[in-house]
Amino acid sequence: MSYKGYLIDLDGTMYLGSEPIEAGRRFINRLQENNLPFLFVTNNTTKTPGHVKQELAEKFDIHVSEQSVYTATLATVDYMKDMNLGNKVYIIGESGLKSGILDAGFVMDEVNPDYVVVGLDKSIDYDKLKIATLAIRKGAHFIGTNPDKNLPTDEGLIPGAGSFIGLLEIATGEKAKIMGKPEAIIMEKALEKINLDKHEAIMVGDNYETDICAGINNGIDTLLVLTGFTKKEDVPNLPKAPTVVLDSLDEWSFNHD
Known part of the structure; x- marks a missing residue:
């Protein structure tokens, strides 16, 4: 067809x-x-649609508009707007995820966020996991950007966003709502x-x-x-x-x- x-x-x-x-x-x-x-x-939540558009053009000779790219970050923003629980969020993730959410009108809050959003973060540490755990246990809505447990690299498979989400699910007893x-x-x-x-x-x-x-x-x-x-x-x-x-x-x- x-x-x-x-x-x-x-x-x-x-x-x-x-x-x-x-x-x-x-x-x-x-x-x-x-x-x-x-x-x-x-x-992929590490890159903005604008960054993806630029990479496609410069590296692969594929020329499209920024509006032709829909990321798990954008899906997360659209979902949070639909849920309408508030505008406070704690984010574990890299600049593409953070800028996409904050540019949409949400504000970072480590103490009483309405949402905790977890994506790939190559500078993950115990403090970030602790803040997220406490917030989820206090009632923040737990969102995972994507379920990929591993990322393929030339060194082999390394942890992906799904690994961090799984750790927080164990720490909180709550299942994340997955976007990707x-x-x-x-x-x-x-x-x-x-x-x-x-x-x-x-x-x-x-x-x-x-x-x-x-x-x-x-x-x-x-x-x-x-x-x-x-x-x-x-x-x-x-x-x-x-x-x-x-x-x-x-x-x-x-x-x-």
């Missing part, structure tokens, strides 16, 4: 680390030529932003556990491209098959019947 719009992952789909995936760039060019709306949907893929919130907000219903869009990505499960779990068709995390040999054993599996985005036709 033909889709009216595309939700697209970044790392492993458009590029792999610092290496461009040329088929990804060509895919975006074809979307633009066909005037088809698309939105990059990423769990594969959870519903980021997908529902992304569809609102692109102004499409679930059946009109397709989720494109390389990672079955996040990108493809985000589609499957939320009633959105999926395109798994084998350029990143999930390998060809994994496909026969996946719990539920993606709608489409491709070796390269060059193989995709925008007029599928």
Whole structure:
């Protein structure tokens, strides 16, 4: 079938680390030529949409608007505004997460925050975890930006935001409300932003556990491209098959019947 719009992952789909995936760039060019709306949907909270736009242009020759990037930070802001519990927040995270939340009108409060938001923070320390634990135990609404327990690096797998969230869940006895893929919130907000219903869009990505499960779990068709995390040999054993599996985005036709 033909889709009216595309939700697209970044790392492993458009590029792999610092290496461009040329088929990804060509895919975006074809979307633009066909005037088809698309939105990059990423769990990364360390970078602002403006930073992502700049990196795509400078490193990978992919030229899009800042409005084409929807991060777990933006999903967090939209969720907190919907909850309307107040404007005080304690944040564990890096500058992309902090600036995104504070620029939206929230203020930092270490003592009585309405929300505690936990993302990836490479300068995590005991004091930050203590402040978050006490605030959650006093009733602050506990939000995790994304569930990624590990990050792949050239040294191996290192702790991701999900590891810090898990520690605080144990320390507080509270489960975090997760914003990022594969959870519903980021997908529902992304569809609102692109102004499409679930059946009109397709989720494109390389990672079955996040990108493809985000589609499957939320009633959105999926395109798994084998350029990143999930390998060809994994496909026969996946719990539920993606709608489409491709070796390269060059193989995709925008007029599928």
